[in-house]
Amino acid sequence: MHLTTPESIYHLRVGFPYLASKPYSSAWYLWLLWPVTLSFMMLTKIYRRSFVVERNQFHQLRLQTWAIPNFREQGKELNRYGEVYVKKHPQLKVKLVDGSSLAVAVLLNSIPKGTTQVLLRGNLTKVAFAVAFSLCQKGIQVTVLHEDEYEKLDISLGTKSEGKLVISKSYSSCKLWLVGDDLTEEEQRKANKGTLFIPFSQFPLKNLRKDCFYHTTPAMQTPKALENVDSCEVGLETYSI
Numbered sequence: 001m002h003l004t005t006p007e008s009i010y011h012l013r014v015g016f017p018y019l020a021s022k023p024y025s026s027a028w029y030l031w032l033l034w035p036v037t038l039s040f041m042m043l044t045k046i047y048r049r050s051f052v053v054e055r056n057q058f059h060q061l062r063l064q065t066w067a068i069p070n071f072r073e074q075g076k077e078l079n080r081y082g083e084v085y086v087k088k089h090p091q092l093k094v095k096l097v098d099g100s101s102l103a104v105a106v107l108l109n110s111i112p113k114g115t116t117q118v119l120l121r122g123n124l125t126k127v128a129f130a131v132a133f134s135l136c137q138k139g140i141q142v143t144v145l146h147e148d149e150y151e152k153l154d155i156s157l158g159t160k161s162e163g164k165l166v167i168s169k170s171y172s173s174c175k176l177w178l179v180g181d182d183l184t185e186e187e188q189r190k191a192n193k194g195t196l197f198i199p200f201s202q203f204p205l206k207n208l209r210k211d212c213f214y215h216t217t218p219a220m221q222t223p224k225a226l227e228n229v230d231s232c233e234v235g236l237e238t239y240s241i
Contacts, residue, residue, distance in 0.1 A: 006037045012053045012067060044069035057227045103200065103218040104130045107178070110198050110215055115176055117141040121187065122180025124149060127200045127218075129156050131178060136164040143168050179205055 007030045011019045019027070030037075047069075054065040086096065104127055111118070120132060120142055132142045132153055141164045144150050150167040157165060171190035180201045188208050191197075198215040199205045207214050222229060 006041055009037065009040055054228070056229060058223065059225055100127050100130070102220070103127050104134065106218040106220060107131055107198065107200055108134055110218075111135075111140075111176065112196075115140060117143060117174040117176070119143045119145075119171075119174045119177045120149070120153075121145070121177055122183045122201065124152055125180060125200070128178070128180055129153065131200060132165070133157055133160060136161045140164065141166060143173055145169065145171070 005026070007026055008024060010016055010030060010033070011024055050066045050068050052064050053067045056063040056065075086092075107127070108131065118135060118140060120128060121144075122128070133156075135142050136157060137160070139162070142153070142161075143166050144153065145168060147167065150165070153165055154161065171187065172192045175192050175195045177191060177195055177197050179197055179199050181203075183205065185206070185208055188197075188205075191209065191212060193211045194213070195209075196213045196215065197205055199217050202217060204217050205214060
């Protein structure tokens with residue numbers, strides 16, 4: 001976990017469970033706590049030490065979530081599946097799994113068996129690139145509608161696309177859409193009857209079509225054996241990755 005704004009400390013376990021159970025957003029009443037917020041910021045400037053914000057237990061595993069006292073967005077090196085740590089410590093026999101790789105696994109598992117073609121729409125995120133790569137490797141054709149999207153994916157995948165990356169001008173070319181942010185209502189209305197929309201974004205797609213099917217955003221169910229879960233998942237049976 002990382003702190004992005006001074007108020008984000010209140011979304012951790014040391015803050016308020018009500019805030020921790022909802023997507024991050026600033027609230028006016030948090031400004032009343034600015035004296036406390038400034039004191040915390042000064043302490044992190046002086047000590048600059050990570051601290052434990054949550055402890056969980058899953059059967060015999062004891063887990064901890066740490067916060068990095070740095071009030072800024074994550075750098076790219078922290079968002080590349082832990083690439084910076086793998087390169088720095090190549091001798092470690094550890095597999096790093098982050099939220100994006102989990103989202104890819106859940107998304108791939110959501111695609112019905114026997115699927116031969118998907119349409120990729122919306123902003124091309126790292127999840128979209130990873131899904132496109134995995135689908136091509138599985139022999140499933142990945143279709144895009146715009147030249148710039150095709151070029152970005154083609155450069156990223158190269159020969160790894162196995163010839164399964166194609167460009168089409170038809171919205172009705174397939175009945176399974178993998179969709180991200182910025183999918184317009186106009187595009188959604190162009191889908192064939194019975195189309196299945198599977199989002200790879202953090203927020204669900206607006207259900208405009210009664211004659212189509214809408215999958216949930218990538219999520220997993222929290223096992224009952226997982227104890228002491230609170231931050232970000234208070235009162236939720238499932239949660240987005």
